[in-house]
Amino acid sequence: METTRRSWAGTALEERRRVRREALLTAGIQLLGAVDRAASNVRAVCRAAGLTERYFYESFGDRDTFVRAVYDEVGDRARDALVTAVAGASAESRADAAVRAFVELMVDEPAMGRVLLLAPLREPAIGTSGVELAPAFVTLVQQQLTMIPDPEKRHMVAVGVVGALTSLFMGYLDGTVTVPRETLVQHCVSLVEHAGRA
Structure with a gap:
């Protein structure tokens, strides 16, 4: 039973990471593709994605x-x-x-x-x-x-x-x-x- 819970927890964690990564990429498309060339630094991307910088670096090493x-x-x-x-x-x-x-x-x-x-x-x-x-x-x-x-x-x-x-x-x-x-x-x-x- 304990092994099963850990397995499901691991799957859920990976899914959450995937969703966060997709949110960051979506924000990146909007910022990098903005007409006014909006700021696309790490802080701006995280703000647009509704995530903290911790989650940015979970998926990407740097800008x-x-x-x-x-x-x-x-x-x-x-x-x-x-x-x-x-x-x-x-x-x-x-x-x-x-x-x-x-x-x-x-x-x-x-x-x-x-x-x-x-x-x-x-x-x-x-x-x-x-x-x-x-x-x-x-x-x-x-x-x-x-x-x-x-x-x-x-x-x-x-x-x-x-x-x-x-x-x-x-x-x-x-x-x-x-x-x-x-x-x-x-x-x-x-x-x-x-x-x-x-």
């Missing part, structure tokens, strides 16, 4: 580790959304499905978009993270460019498409591209589709 974890969380969500969207779409509608999935995640939830695309420009802890994440997105686009038989050309086109899409989404998030949401979606879909026929 830089935390910032990288926030970025990784958003990057994983973006990859998962794109993979799921493409897997569930017909060959003819994959570009549309992928772009819409990305828009839903990055534009409809702009804090996440700003973390993924803008935070690496101002956060030294993740300054190279965008470069490290880009190949995963290039691979996803490359898989849709089946009409280009030459693998080297297909790769170059995919790199160009990812670069163009990144610039468009960054512009939309920072306010330098001011078009209706659906105009952005249609333009991005057209960009991917035209690249596939290049």
